[in-house]
Amino acid sequence: MSVKGAGWMSRRQMLRGFGAIAGSSVLTGCGSLAVRMVAAAPVTKPVAAPASGAVPVYSTPSSTVSMVESTQPVPVGAVVAASMVVSTEALGSVGTGFAGLAYEKSALAGPMFSASNSGLVALFKLMGAGVLCVGGSSVDESVWVAEGKGQVQGQIAPADVDGLAGFLKATGWSCVYGVNLGGSASGATTAALAAAEVGYVAQRLGALLVGVEIGNACERYGDAESYYAGRWSVEQFEALWKQYRDAIVVVTPNAPVVGPAAASDVDGWTIPFAEYVTAAGVGGLTQQYARSAATVGSAKDLLVEDSAFAAELLQLKYGAQSVGVPYRMTRCGAVDGGGVEGVSDAYESALWAVDAALGAAQGGASGLSVASGAGEIGTPLVDAGGTVSGVQPSFYGLLLASKVGQGTMLSAQMSAGGLNVSGYAVQGADGGVSVVVVNKDATQNLQLSLSLPASASAGTLVAMTQSAASGSAMIQGRAVGTDGMFYEGEPYTLEVNGAEISCYVPALSAVLLRVA
16 A cells, blocks of 8 residues: 655644544534523413423313313423524525434345335334435445345345335435445455445435445454454555445446444544545545443433534534535434433433434534434334334434424524523525424423514424323324324414514423424
8 A cells, every 4th residue: 555645644634633623612612503501580380390200291271171282281380481593594404314214234134124014114204205324333244145035144135135225215215325344354245246236236226325335333443353453544444445435436337435434533534534535536424423321321311412422523514524525424322332221212312312413414414314223222113023113212303303394404592591402493495494492401391482583474383292101202292103103283383473483392392393
């Protein structure tokens, strides 16, 4: 491998400097990545507070009133006055397929991804046109076998890809697809095999293939008992990655190759990789993220702002902009290592998912996919033998986030008496605005005064709250069935006064306002 010149090193050092600056700016003041919080005087309503540990509920004037009314009722407990001012300043955008799910590649060898899996198809369609990321550690344990019969663990055969293609066409989703790189250490796979696999995948998926990742968490290949243990560097990775990429584009000239699919070390791995390959060699940067298990002791810790994630988003934004490509978070989890029982699958993970998805949009990401499937405690969708057996809270959070639609993310300033609250606003092409407010305080409700940049004529609200019966999430009082059936309750009608709107945001809830 040739030694890179001094000019190359100076550009790399410059990019690393940008990453360091980005990270420090977030840790000292998150800027546009977080809604700014300023003091506001609390206003207490004469409504009895719930018992300690009880799920916040709405008060109603009569037991005969239905669960969902056309007018939003007053929530039970203390109510704090809050305000949110939305400006015309653009922070980012929300495009097609922004929210998505990430599955291990080994799932392709099971009876899961096919057009006939009606329950899974219906659940994916609830989120609109998302992005399915096929990757994880099993990428480097899966070998392409062109003559294989399919549904054999450790192998990927044409029948497995055919099932994936049918599933994607049935759901309207697109795909980022990972191919084996780590197996090259033992000769289990080669650049030619990867090129043949991508060629077949591109033929069957067509325009639904939006990314090809080469390898997974490649910065860890040099670890003990891993691929290339003790003899690995970013320069070696770059050379091997380029060999695979060049072989792929010979067979499939328009293959949308992305990377590096790193799970850590943005500054020392992803940004140097971006500078090396340039926009001519890669269509976008991809990164994985999960909060360290050491910083999460309980479910409530998921509601604490994750400054490391915000810093990483800014680093990626600088790195991607420096080479003129977008970036996507292709695999994210609430807690590292597959999650923690009682934390990753708790109701709080629904609120985490809203913040993760929309926070990534504010950070300039083109999308975010949450880790799902077997082996993930916080999986949005629990499956058994390919059949969905449970819908967990994080799915509700992604579902609510996906309902903001496409458009421009606008800057917003929040005043909520120092409570743990976040807010997001997206303006669609038709001029309508979708606003999401996440109240992470466990006991105090918000009476929110919303100021928009222009007058509106109508407004509605739907709320994601905790179910008193199951402890899971629900949207507008309704649960999502494992068969994908979901009848969302009638939205509340809000009173609009020019550019001003008032509503409630219950404790431990997220609300979505749609304003026309």
